[in-house]
Amino acid sequence: MMRAAPSQEEVRRHNLGTLLRHIHLRGSASRAELAEGMGLNRSTIMALTSELTAAGVVREELPRDTPRRAGRPSLVVRPESTRVYVLAFDIGVDRLVAARVGLGGVILERREATRPRVPFDPDELVGALAAFTRQLVRRTDRDAVCVGAGAAFSGTVRRADGMIRYGPNLGAIDVSLGNALSRRLGLGLTVSIGNDANLGALAEHRRGIGAGCTDLIYLHGDVGIGGGIIVGGRLLDGVDGYGGEVGHMVVNPSGRRCACGSRGCLEAEIGEHALLANAGRTGAGRVGRDAVRAMVDAAARGDAAARDALHRAGDWLGLGVANLVNVFNPGMVIFGGTLRDIYLGSAAQVRSRLATSTLAAPRERVKLRTAELGDDTTLVGAAELAFSEVLDDPLEVLARLRTTAAGRLPDRSGSNA
Amino acid sequence: MSVTPVLDLRGVGKSFGPVQVLHDVALSAYAGEVTALVGDNGAGKSTLVKCLGGILPMDSGDYLFEGRRVRVNSPREAAELGIEIVHQDLALCENLDIVQNMFLGREWRSGLVLDEPAMEELAARTLTGLSVRTIKSVRQPVSSLSGGQRQSVAIARAMLWDSKVVVLDEPTAALGLAQTQQVLEVVRRLADKGRAVVLISHNMNDVFAVADRICAMFLGSTVAQVRASDVTHAQVVELITSGRGADGPSGVPARMNGVGRARRGDEAGPG
Numbered sequence: 001m002m003r004a005a006p007s008q009e010e011v012r013r014h015n016l017g018t019l020l021r022h023i024h025l026r027g028s029a030s031r032a033e034l035a036e037g038m039g040l041n042r043s044t045i046m047a048l049t050s051e052l053t054a055a056g057v058v059r060e061e062l063p064r065d066t067p068r069r070a071g072r073p074s075l076v077v078r079p080e081s082t083r084v085y086v087l088a089f090d091i092g093v094d095r096l097v098a099a100r101v102g103l104g105g106v107i108l109e110r111r112e113a114t115r116p117r118v119p120f121d122p123d124e125l126v127g128a129l130a131a132f133t134r135q136l137v138r139r140t141d142r143d144a145v146c147v148g149a150g151a152a153f154s155g156t157v158r159r160a161d162g163m164i165r166y167g168p169n170l171g172a173i174d175v176s177l178g179n180a181l182s183r184r185l186g187l188g189l190t191v192s193i194g195n196d197a198n199l200g201a202l203a204e205h206r207r208g209i210g211a212g213c214t215d216l217i218y219l220h221g222d223v224g225i226g227g228g229i230i231v232g233g234r235l236l237d238g239v240d241g242y243g244g245e246v247g248h249m250v251v252n253p254s255g256r257r258c259a260c261g262s263r264g265c266l267e268a269e270i271g272e273h274a275l276l277a278n279a280g281r282t283g284a285g286r287v288g289r290d291a292v293r294a295m296v297d298a299a300a301r302g303d304a305a306a307r308d309a310l311h312r313a314g315d316w317l318g319l320g321v322a323n324l325v326n327v328f329n330p331g332m333v334i335f336g337g338t339l340r341d342i343y344l345g346s347a348a349q350v351r352s353r354l355a356t357s358t359l360a361a362p363r364e365r366v367k368l369r370t371a372e373l374g375d376d377t378t379l380v381g382a383a384e385l386a387f388s389e390v391l392d393d394p395l396e397v398l399a400r401l402r403t404t405a406a407g408r409l410p411d412r413s414g415s416n417a
Numbered sequence: 418m419s420v421t422p423v424l425d426l427r428g429v430g431k432s433f434g435p436v437q438v439l440h441d442v443a444l445s446a447y448a449g450e451v452t453a454l455v456g457d458n459g460a461g462k463s464t465l466v467k468c469l470g471g472i473l474p475m476d477s478g479d480y481l482f483e484g485r486r487v488r489v490n491s492p493r494e495a496a497e498l499g500i501e502i503v504h505q506d507l508a509l510c511e512n513l514d515i516v517q518n519m520f521l522g523r524e525w526r527s528g529l530v531l532d533e534p535a536m537e538e539l540a541a542r543t544l545t546g547l548s549v550r551t552i553k554s555v556r557q558p559v560s561s562l563s564g565g566q567r568q569s570v571a572i573a574r575a576m577l578w579d580s581k582v583v584v585l586d587e588p589t590a591a592l593g594l595a596q597t598q599q600v601l602e603v604v605r606r607l608a609d610k611g612r613a614v615v616l617i618s619h620n621m622n623d624v625f626a627v628a629d630r631i632c633a634m635f636l637g638s639t640v641a642q643v644r645a646s647d648v649t650h651a652q653v654v655e656l657i658t659s660g661r662g663a664d665g666p667s668g669v670p671a672r673m674n675g676v677g678r679a680r681r682g683d684e685a686g687p688g
Contacts (some may be wrong), residue, residue, distance in 0.1 A: 030640075209609075284688075293595075297593075297594040300594040344597075344598045344601055344602075344622075345594075346622070349650065350625070351645065351646065352650045352651070355647055355649050356649060370605075
C-alpha cells in the first residue's frame with residue numbers, strides 16, 4: 001500500500017530533529033557543514049537554525065579561529081548546553097550517580113554516592129535520587145530547561161513502562177521504578193529507564209569508541225555481567241526490552257550456580273563473586289569495582305591465585321565473546337566497567353579462545369576495544385535516553401515543557417525576537 | 418590482502434664484524450594497525466628498530482615506505498618520512514613542561530616570539546585525542562608526571578608531527594597496572610587514529626590486548642608474521658622460544674605469511 005507523502009509540517013519537524021541531533025552528537029558545526037551533512041540547501045538550514053535559535057536550544061556565532069578567507073564566514077551553530085539539559089541517573093549495585101547533562105553531551109554537574117550492600121529499598125533509592133535532583137536543579141540558570149530524565153539500571157527493565165522485572169544483584173523484582181521516580185521528582189517529566197549495559201552500548205556507539213561502527217556489542221562488568229547489542233545502528237533489545245542479557249548465556253553447563261537459578265552462566269563464571277572467590281579474596285570489605293581491580297593488580301604483581309583466577313576468567317570471557325562473534329558478526333566488541341580491567345589483564349586468554357572457538361570469517365574484522373567513556377559509559381547512555389524525546393521533536397517538547405514550567409521558570413521564548 | 422603496508426622491510430641483514438645479528442628479517446606495518454614485534458632477549462628486535470629508525474645502516478635488504486623503495490641513513494631522514502620512535506628512556510626533559518617537551522626543537526613561532534597559545538592548544542588536543550584524561554594541565558612540568566603519564570606524553574609527541582609510523586619500545590615495562598592499562602589504551606587509540614604502530618613487548622598479555630598483527634623473531638630472523646586473531650598465546654610463545662609454529666587448532670603454519678618459511682622446521686641454529 002502506498003503511504004501518503006509526508007506533509008510539509010512533518011518534513012520540517014523531521015529536519016529540525018535531524019539538525020539538532022547532528023549538533024548534539026557531533027558538536028558545533030557551521031551552516032555550510034550542516035548543509036552538506038544533511039543534504040539540504042543553505043537557506044533551508046538557515047530557516048531551521050533560526051527556529052532552533054528562537055527556541056533557545058542553539059545559538060549562532062561567528063567562528064572563533066578560522067583563517068581569514070574571502071567572503072562572509074559561515075556562522076557556527078553551537079548547542080545551548082547550559083540552557084537545555086537532562087537529568088541522568090546511573091543506578092549501579094555499589095553506586096548511585098546523578099548528573100545534569102547539557103545538550104551536546106556535556107556533563108555539567110554530578111552527584112555521587114556509594115550504595116552499601118543492603119537489601120534493595122525502592123523508596124530509599126527514589127528518595128536519594130530526588131535529593132540529588134533538587135541539588136542539581138537548584139543550581140541551574142534561571143532560563144535553563146530540563147528536557148528529559150533517564151536512568152540506567154543494572155537489571156532487566158520493561159521498555160513500555162520502565163518496570164524493573166529482575167535485578168538480582170540489587171535484589172529487585174517487579175518494581176515500578178520509572179513511575180515512582182517520575183512522581184517523586186515532580187518536574188512534569190517521565191523518567192525513562194533502561195538496562196545499564198544496553199545504555200552503555202548506546203553511549204559507546206554514539207559518543208565513544210564505537211562511533212561510526214554500526215554493529216557492535218558492549219559488555220559491561222559490574223557485580224554481574226550485562227550486554228548491549230547494536231545491529232545496523234539500532235539497539236537490539238527484543239520484544240519487551242529485555243534483550244542483550246549475555247551475562248546469562250550458559251558457557252559451562254556444569255559450572256557454578258548463578259543467582260538467576262541457572263548454572264554456568266557467563267556471569268556465574270566471571271562475575272565479581274566467582275572472580276574473588278577463585279582468587280581466594282573474599283571477606284569483609286572486599287566487594288565491588290575496587291576489589292576486582294585490586295585482584296587484577298595482584299595478578300599483575302605475581303599473586304598466583306589471583307593470576308589463575310584472572311586467566312580462567314579470560315578463558316570464559318573469550319568463550320562468551322566467541323559465541324557472540326559467531327552469532328552477530330560484530331565489527332567491535334567493547335569491554336566496559338570491570339570487564340575493561342579483566343580484558344586488559346587476560347587478553348591473551350580471551351583472544352586465544354577467540355582464535356580457536358570462532359569461525360574464521362566472522363572473526364576477521366572484529367575489533368576488541370575498551371570503553372572510551374570509562375566509568376561514565378552507563379551514565380552517558382542514560383543521558384542519551386533522556387534526550388531522545390527532545391531530539392525527535394524539539395519545538396513541540398520545548399513548548400510543552402515551558403508551558404508546564406511557566407509558573408516556576410521564566411519563559412524566554414520572546415527574548416530572541 | 419592487497420593493502421600496501423606503510424612500512425615494509427624485507428630480507429634485512431646486519432652484522433657487527435663477524436657476528437651476524439639479523440638475517441632475512443621481514444617486518445610489515447599497516448596504517449590503523451598495531452603490529453607487535455616479539456621475541457626473546459637477543460632475538461634482534463632492538464637492532465631491527467635501530468635499522469628502521471636510521472640509527473644503524475642495514476647491510477642488505479629492502480626498505481619500502483608506502484610502497485616506494487627508500488634509503489634511511491639517519492634518524493632525521495626517518496623523521497622526514499614520518500617515522501617516530503619512542504625509546505624506552507622516552508627522552509623527555511624533566512625540567513620542562515608538557516608543551517615544551519612536545520615541541521622541543523620544533524617550536525612554532527609567531528613573528529619573533531614563540532606561539533605559545535597555538536602550541537598549548539595542539540598539545541592539549543593531541544592528548545585529548547588519545548583519551549589521556551589524567552593529565553590536568555599541559556603546563557605541568559614533566560617531573561610531576563607519573564610513569565604512565567610520561568609515556569603518554571612521549572606517545573603524543575610522536576603523534577604530533579604527522580607521523581605515519583610510530584615505534585614504541587617496551588612502553589609498559591616498569592609501569593604499574595593502572596598505568597599499563599592506560600598506556601595500552603593510548604597505543605590502541607594511536608592506531609585507531611590511522612597510524613601504523615609497531616609495538617615491541619615482552620608481555621604477551623599486552624601484545625594480545627592491542628595487537629592486530631604479530632611479527633615473531635627468533636635468533637635474528639623473522640619466523641612468522643601472523644594476524645593476532647588467528648593465533649593462540651601458546652603458539653606465539655612456541656614461536657618465540659623455539660622459532661617454530663605449533664600445530665594448534667587454528668594452524669599457524671597454514672596462515673604464515675610466507676615469511677622466514679625456510680627457517681621453520683630447520684633446527685634453530687644461531688643466525
